Amino acid sequence: MKPKLIAHGGAWSIPEKFEKAHLRGLRRAVSEIYPQLLTSISALDAVEAAVKILEKDPTFDAGKGSFLNLNGEIELDAMIMDGSTLNFGSVVAVPNILHPVALSRLIMENTEHCLLAGTGALHFGKQMGMEEVDPHELLTSRELKFYEKIKNDPDFKTKSPFEPHPKGTVGAVAMDQNGNLAAATSTGGTPRKLPGRVGDSPIIGAGAYADNETGACSATGWGESIMRVLLCKTSSDLLKEYPAETAAKMSVQILEKRVNGWGGIILIDKQGHYGFAHNTSKMAFAYADEEGKAIARIKI
Numbered sequence: 001m002k003p004k005l006i007a008h009g010g011a012w013s014i015p016e017k018f019e020k021a022h023l024r025g026l027r028r029a030v031s032e033i034y035p036q037l038l039t040s041i042s043a044l045d046a047v048e049a050a051v052k053i054l055e056k057d058p059t060f061d062a063g064k065g066s067f068l069n070l071n072g073e074i075e076l077d078a079m080i081m082d083g084s085t086l087n088f089g090s091v092v093a094v095p096n097i098l099h100p101v102a103l104s105r106l107i108m109e110n111t112e113h114c115l116l117a118g119t120g121a122l123h124f125g126k127q128m129g130m131e132e133v134d135p136h137e138l139l140t141s142r143e144l145k146f147y148e149k150i151k152n153d154p155d156f157k158t159k160s161p162f163e164p165h166p167k168g169t170v171g172a173v174a175m176d177q178n179g180n181l182a183a184a185t186s187t188g189g190t191p192r193k194l195p196g197r198v199g200d201s202p203i204i205g206a207g208a209y210a211d212n213e214t215g216a217c218s219a220t221g222w223g224e225s226i227m228r229v230l231l232c233k234t235s236s237d238l239l240k241e242y243p244a245e246t247a248a249k250m251s252v253q254i255l256e257k258r259v260n261g262w263g264g265i266i267l268i269d270k271q272g273h274y275g276f277a278h279n280t281s282k283m284a285f286a287y288a289d290e291e292g293k294a295i296a297r298i299k300i
């Protein structure tokens with residue numbers, strides 16, 4: 001199979017002044033990782049590595065640059081899934097690590113569990129040799145300013161209107177030379193969320209899903225709505241009957257019609273076709289084209 005790689009950097013009303021940074025970060029993730037996917041690494045390695053690049057980039061709401069919760073803390077959610085085995089690993093509300101996607105993979109491959117939460121997840125990561133970082137290393141002045149602005153606003157809702165509040169979750173979907181599919185998603189969640197709040201990103205079938213028999217997806221958007229329709233599993237099921245583009249569009253239509261949801265999705269079907277859809281005003285993504293070139297776009 002010809003390897004494929006697509007990544008996203010959130011679906012929201014990305015202000016023009018942030019567009020370049022989104023495109024640069026996403027292009028970098030695809031152009032650095034796709035050549036390795038062509039020659040050596042697996043789909044699972046590729047989605048982990050691409051998401052790690054995006055977690056390190058302060059542009060996005062994942063790892064460094066994440067939103068603060070109501071208490072002014074950063075709590076991260078992430079998930080990774082292997083489409084060949086249906087194995088997955090997730091972390092929810094974990095503090096003080098830069099790469100929750102890597103911790104998710106360690107959980108998947110080194111424990112009998114699928115999902116670890118909070119300080120338990122952090123403790124396991126440290127046991128496995130992951131570095132605990134000072135929370136300030138994850139904090140950007142942009143998010144601190146935004147938090148100061150909204151922290152005492154009783155009318156601020158993470159849900160409604162979903163826009164124009166920034167949502168820059170990241171995700172990646174890949175197919176390797178063996179036709180194996182994988183997906184990963186990582187986020188700081190929503191701004192001013194209640195401490196302990198967990199969104200769709202680390203929930204299997206909601207924020208990500210991968211099945212070699214159908215396809216692999218990563219979602220972004222208003223998590224409470226995405227969970228209700230299990231957006232990624234819904235897309236994966238639709239892939240049994242519809243082409244990639246149609247399945248992506250139909251699942252976002254279901255999100256909108258059934259639960260008034262907001263979001264976007266990227267996917268690769270089992271034949272290696274890309275699919276993409278969103279109902280937010282913009283979505284940032286990048287993919288490797290037929291020649292292996294990284295194409296980055298902000299889609300309106």
Ligand code: ASP
Nearest residue numbers: 167169189199220221223
């Ligand atoms: N889906 C994420 C959440 O609700 C946010 C996002 O995608 O931007 O936690």
